[in-house]
Amino acid sequence: MKHTLLVVALAAAACAGASSAVQAQEAVDKATAAAFDNRMFAGPLGAKAYACFVRRYDANHLAQHPKQKVSAMKLLVSAEDAPEDKTTNYSFRLGVIYRHRSGNFDSSGYCNHAVATESGHEIRFECGVDCEGGGISVALSKDDKSAIARLSSIRMWNRNKPDDDASEELLAGADDKIFRVDRADARECAELVTDRKELAALRHK
Template sequence: MKLLVVAGHPPEESYTPYSFRLGFKYRHRKGDWDSSGSCGQIQDTDKGQEVKFACSVDCDGGGIAIGLAKDIDATLVRVERVRIWQNSKPDEEPGADALTGGEDDKIFRLDRTSLKECESLITDRKELAAMRSK
């Protein structure tokens, strides 16, 4: 599983929204799978130990919660239900595919890695070029 969180500032908006892109593979299902959406306000909780994002997919596509620990380079991703699609078929009409958290797989710890490892999650060529130049 890979997660990319991006801060942006669209000209028509007066606040800085965040967006997420999630990429993963199933153990017993072919292909690369994605989900993406927007994230709400950041909340600093637990006496400043974790920053949380509440993220959702448009049209009742569910969402994820992201927790960024301040003292370690890891992220906790909490999944209840989030709409997904195959990476190779992003323009297909969204179906009933969803990643649903089970009893033993609804919280994932993702360790920080280089931005190069997340290039497959970036769909905008200009954004990818800008990230490569950093």
């Protein structure tokens, strides 16, 4: 999937695990970015904001999409003020359950604002996983009640085996290219968070 970005994020995270701040204001103008943030996070950003989206696909949906590998998905998008850098850092966490196998699989990375010209100049978050691990784009439905996640490939890890040997790629097949996930209480996405302080903050949203 090819998107036209107005400006590429300034730096990529190193494979050793160092994180980079995504300069969202340089990808689109500040007013456009702020308007999208207001929609994504259901209000102005504070020191930290979360948006949680969840979908559990029922038997009827899966019967109509026999090639879909994912049976459930949770998406947590976060924004954190970084006053020392005079910017806002955006990140995502993704959790999936597969249709024909057991276990929970997760991924995460950093995001920046982008414009997708093939979708009528739609504003999205373009989110990537370190070390060429693929990623997702995240847009919003017109009523802001759902997120539209698109992928071509993304590296996932078995939650119970968090090492490189436990990683695998979720590839966009015939029924795994676009996912519509519905807005939910932030606590629905608590299982995707491992940091105790962040988990406490999320549960008080």
